[in-house]
Amino acid sequence: MQDINVSVAEFLDHHGDEIVDAWQRRTFFAGRTGGDCRAVLNGVAEVVLAGRPEDPTAAGFDAIRDLLGEIAMDRIRRGETAAQTAVTLHDLKPPVVELWTSSRDGDDALPGALRLSTALDTLRLVAMELVGGESADLVEERQQLLELSTPVIRMWDGILAVPLIGTLDSARTQATMEGLLQAIVDQQARVAILDITGVSTVDTAVAQHLLRTVMAARLMGAKCVISGIRPQIAQTMVQLGIDLGDVTTRATLADALAYGLRQIGLVVAAADNH
Amino acid sequence: MSGPVSAQAIHVGSDLDIVRIRKVVREHAVAAGLSLVDQTKLVTAASELARNTLVHGGGGEVTVSTEGDERGTTIRLVFADRGPGIDDVDKALTDGFTTNSALGLGLGGARRLVHEFHIDTEPGRGTTVRIGFHAPNRRGR
Ligand SMILES: Nc1ncnc2c1ncn2[C@@H]1O[C@H](COP(=O)(O)OP(=O)(O)O)[C@@H](O)[C@H]1O
Ligand SMILES: [Mg+2]
Numbered sequence: 001m002q003d004i005n006v007s008v009a010e011f012l013d014h015h016g017d018e019i020v021d022a023w024q025r026r027t028f029f030a031g032r033t034g035g036d037c038r039a040v041l042n043g044v045a046e047v048v049l050a051g052r053p054e055d056p057t058a059a060g061f062d063a064i065r066d067l068l069g070e071i072a073m074d075r076i077r078r079g080e081t082a083a084q085t086a087v088t089l090h091d092l093k094p095p096v097v098e099l100w101t102s103s104r105d106g107d108d109a110l111p112g113a114l115r116l117s118t119a120l121d122t123l124r125l126v127a128m129e130l131v132g133g134e135s136a137d138l139v140e141e142r143q144q145l146l147e148l149s150t151p152v153i154r155m156w157d158g159i160l161a162v163p164l165i166g167t168l169d170s171a172r173t174q175a176t177m178e179g180l181l182q183a184i185v186d187q188q189a190r191v192a193i194l195d196i197t198g199v200s201t202v203d204t205a206v207a208q209h210l211l212r213t214v215m216a217a218r219l220m221g222a223k224c225v226i227s228g229i230r231p232q233i234a235q236t237m238v239q240l241g242i243d244l245g246d247v248t249t250r251a252t253l254a255d256a257l258a259y260g261l262r263q264i265g266l267v268v269a270a271a272d273n274h
Numbered sequence: 275m276s277g278p279v280s281a282q283a284i285h286v287g288s289d290l291d292i293v294r295i296r297k298v299v300r301e302h303a304v305a306a307g308l309s310l311v312d313q314t315k316l317v318t319a320a321s322e323l324a325r326n327t328l329v330h331g332g333g334g335e336v337t338v339s340t341e342g343d344e345r346g347t348t349i350r351l352v353f354a355d356r357g358p359g360i361d362d363v364d365k366a367l368t369d370g371f372t373t374n375s376a377l378g379l380g381l382g383g384a385r386r387l388v389h390e391f392h393i394d395t396e397p398g399r400g401t402t403v404r405i406g407f408h409a410p411n412r413r414g415r
Contacts, residue, residue, distance in 0.1 A: 200296075200314075200317075201296060201314070201317055201318050201321055202318070203318050203321040203322050203325070203380075204322060204376065204377040204379045204380050204383065205321075205325055205376070207377065208376060208377050231311070232310045232311045232313075232314040233314060235311055235314075235315075236311075236314045236315050236318045236387065239315065239383065239386045239387050240318065240322075240379055240383035240384075240386070240387065241369050241379045241382065241383050241386070242377070242379065242383075
């Protein structure tokens with residue numbers, strides 16, 4: 001009988017197109033090219049062939065370590081938690097193992113499935129290695145470098161929200177604020193919510209950004225609400241001497257939404273049958 | 275326990291360095307056992323002063339250290355630049371005074387947020403601001 005490692009590696013090679021196709025539809029590879037999927041698949045085939053599916057330092061994994069780390073970090077930078085990324089990595093396993101078991105019924109079905117399963121578990125470790133080493137602050141730092149834009153979310157017809165995260169006093173903030181003002185125009189929004197639950201420090205530079213945005217939004221006919229000012233931030237702002245003046249604030253994003261709905265003449269009520 | 279436990283010097287040349295300083299100061303604050311409110315106060319003061327070093331001082335260096343003596347633990351930060359200096363320190367410390375159309379609350383606000391605050395400045399030679407924040411284990415507070 002042919003060596004099981006060779007069989008599995010050959011299987012991965014022969015079914016490469018099918019696996020790449022399945023992987024491309026999985027969350028982890030969202031927005032990635034087939035070439036990236038293929039590179040990862042080749043790495044997996046290599047470690048299986050070498051008989052080292054459990055070894056994160058195997059040459060096959062070395063070849064794709066940077067690529068995997070980059071994809072994982074990118075997902076986290078976009079707001080996914082490390083745990084969520086680990087789950088999207090786990091999703092890569094079923095299509096491969098199912099394809100293998102459905103194409104085998106001999107003695108090698110189980111040992112082959114085990115090898116594939118082990119290799120994909122190790123893959124997950126390799127991808128998360130980089131992530132584990134990076135603290136939240138480093139992610140924040142990279143975010144600044146990359147100047148990733150913060151999304152403007154349409155909460156309701158006429159109500160927008162921007163969940164601000166990390167540090168705010170960079171060019172990124174400027175871009176975010178400009179994006180919000182543009183969205184106010186495009187969507188004819190009446191209420192804009194600036195949620196700062198995810199902001200760790202509000203110094204005077206950040207406060208000035210917030211105040212300027214509120215003012216500009218006001219000139220455009222939209223009302224701004226700042227939500228998510230946490231207790232330690234509130235105390236610090238008071239001592240710094242930051243005066244939010246007549247800016248509307250709400251404890252939570254939900255409160256701010258309720259306020260916004262009222263502003264546009266809507267009320268949230270319990271349904272009769274409840 | 276005596277003398278500096280650990281000291282770190284960070285160059286201030288960009289926005290990103292201010293992020294780094296906040297991170298290092300936060301680490302010292304956590305290690306010294308500061309409450310979340312105190313951590314936030316110290317990190318915010320550091321952010322203000324580092325930004326002044328960058329914006330008004332044209333860049334410089336920040337040193338962060340945690341010191342212990344017979345009275346307890348103190349986190350000390352030094353912000354040094356060789357910029358234009360400050361002509362009138364009292365005026366600069368006044369809330370709302372700014373030469374930069376900013377809020378003008380940074381210096382005065384930072385002074386309110388920390389326990390020790392000193393400015394050494396000489397027009398044309400630069401500015402050094404030293405602050406200290408006492409950890410809760412400090413006696414005689
Ligand atoms: N390191 C520095 N070097 C020179 N001038 C400074 C420095 N720090 C503060 N200043 C002066 O003091 C003023 C007040 O500082 P601050 O209260 O932080 O307000 P802001 O930075 O918003 O202007 C500044 O506008 C600047 O003129
Ligand atoms: Mg300032």
